[in-house]
Amino acid sequence: MLHAWRSADDLRATQFSSSPRAARHRFTLLVPGRHEEEVMGQTLDRLAQQDHPDFEIIAIVGHDDPGTELVVREAAARHPDLIRVVVDDSVPKNKPKALNRALQIATGDIVGVFDAEDEVHPGLLTVVDSKFQETGADVVQGGVQLMNFETSWWSLRNVLEYYFWFRSRLHFHARSKFIPLGGNTVFVTRDRLEWSKGWDDQCLAEDCELGVRLSSDGAKVVVAYNPEYVTREETPPTLKSLYKQRTRWNQGFLQVLGKGEWKKLPTLRQRMYARYLLNMPFLQAATGILIPISVAFILLVKVPTIVALITFLPLVPTVITLVAEAAGLTEFGRVYAKKVRIRDYVRLVLGLVPYQVFLAAAAVRSVIRQLRGDGSWEKTEHTGAHRDPASTTSTPPRLASPELVPATASEVNR
Structure with missing residues (x-):
């Protein structure tokens, strides 16, 4: 919990650069959503305001979710040079299947993942690009923070869990060279995703599973945290929803434990640490x-x-x-x-x-x-409780760049 605060130098070392380098990479941002019509349009609008010169956004919706699809296509119409829509017709549906479907048409050399309700700082891609250049990382994990600590007695503790996890504990994991990645604001090089064949669509904690496999193969993972660049989210709206979410995460850890990729970690210390964490x-x-x-x-x-x-x-x-x-x-x-x-x-x-x-x-x-043997996916609902009401209106479309061409109909539905 307190790893990042050992000294002032240690705390500074956990941050993004205050003077980021010029952009070098192209980003593909994957945003899966299912029954997220209340929040996903605003998320796509905010992502489209990134100040980075070279990125695309791929929004993934289910073929049986017309409400979210309508919101996503309206956002794509507002930002035709940036947003493409992929319709996922897989059954049963889950997040890693949606991500793998969109990965097939991604054009960036770095792929980032965001959730449908995320509030993302417009300068995030710029500092992430710089962090890749500074460190030679295979993965950069940014910070995520739940915000609505006033909502209920349990939301306060849920918020603090995220605060210590992304502010300190993930830095300790990265230093130990064994890290279960976060579910969003995580950026992976295209080469590493091709090596891993994307995400494990049978795992309920696909983020953790990918992190374990990459750690076992010696991938370099860098975690960076600045409060101003943190992706803001909300706690689950009800205690029942949080109960299902935590069940899914725990079961995902058990699946990763049983899969056994962690046994390939090079040192006994890492393997014992992995065994402890995944047995939690x-x-x-x-x-x-x-x-x-x-x-x-x-x-x-x-x-x-x-x-x-x-x-x-x-x-x-x-x-x-x-x-x-x-x-x-x-x-x-x-x-x-x-x-x-x-x-x-x-x-x-x-x-x-x-x-x-x-x-x-x-x-x-x-x-x-x-x-x-019940591996069904239990979705977490979102209501936008973390958002400022003044920010819920749609942002104006970003002017098209001549280098960026909207997806064709065949690409959209591939």
């Missing part, structure tokens, strides 16, 4: 099962005083973690100009145990689904 759903599920057992012991079993005292030892790291979370909440409010109130700190403390119980329950469900 099992550990959380075990915690969930132990909770009722612990309650029964409290009520029914008498133990010696020394044993009772020893059982309180886990409170020490728990309290330390809570203090770090409180400091992180203060820092989040400062860097994102969000007013953090006393009641938010109270919610942070009171939500600690319920949220851990919730995560354990989602982990138990993921293990059950995996044992049953």
Whole structure:
């Protein structure tokens, strides 16, 4: 959690360059969407405002999703020089299938992935391009941040999870040369995607799976984080939706664990670290099962005083973690100009145990689904809760560049 804050120099090293180099690469930005008519049009408009001179956007929609397709084609009409539409007719549908379909017509030498609700800084591609040049990376992972911490008691903790994950933990993963990539704001060279044959369309955590395979092959992954360049998102709108999302992520980790690509990592340290990380759903599920057992012991079993005292030892790291979370909440409010109130700190403390119980329950469900062989994709809904109402109007079309030609009808439907 605290890796990035070890020193001021370490914190600066996690950032994009303050003086980015001139653009050298062409980008293809993939934006899959399913039943995202409320948010996807605005996302495409914002992406079209990138200040980078050479990029294309491919929006992918399902053949059975006319609402989203209409919104996407309207956005393509506003930006005919930038946006192409791909219709995915695969059944059953999932995100990696959509990405692989669009990858077939991508023309960029670097491919980036964004989600349908993302708010993306207009200068992001410029600093990412520079980071590729500065480091010779195969992959650049940018920051993603949930924003609506005021929405509910659990959204506060969900926001902090993202903050520590992208601000610090992913940098530690990259330094350890074993990294489960994020689901968006991730950029991979076309050569590496051709080597990997795209994304694993049977995995519920295709981002993690791709990161593990690339790590196992020695790919260079660079993580960079500046608050101003962070892609902004929202928490799932309901606790049920978050429950399904977390189940899917956990089950995806279990699938990656079972696939065994991590065993190809070159050092024992990396393999043990991978085993620990990918086994996390099992550990959380075990915690969930132990909770009722612990309650029964409290009520029914008498133990010696020394044993009772020893059982309180886990409170020490728990309290330390809570203090770090409180400091992180203060820092989040400062860097994102969000007013953090006393009641938010109270919610942070009171939500600690319920949220851990919730995560354990989602982990138990993921293990059950995996044992049953149920790999169906459970989509996360989006409502645009992270967006400023003033920014929801469509942006004007970007003037066409003579070098960029709109896709033909055959390309669009390929």
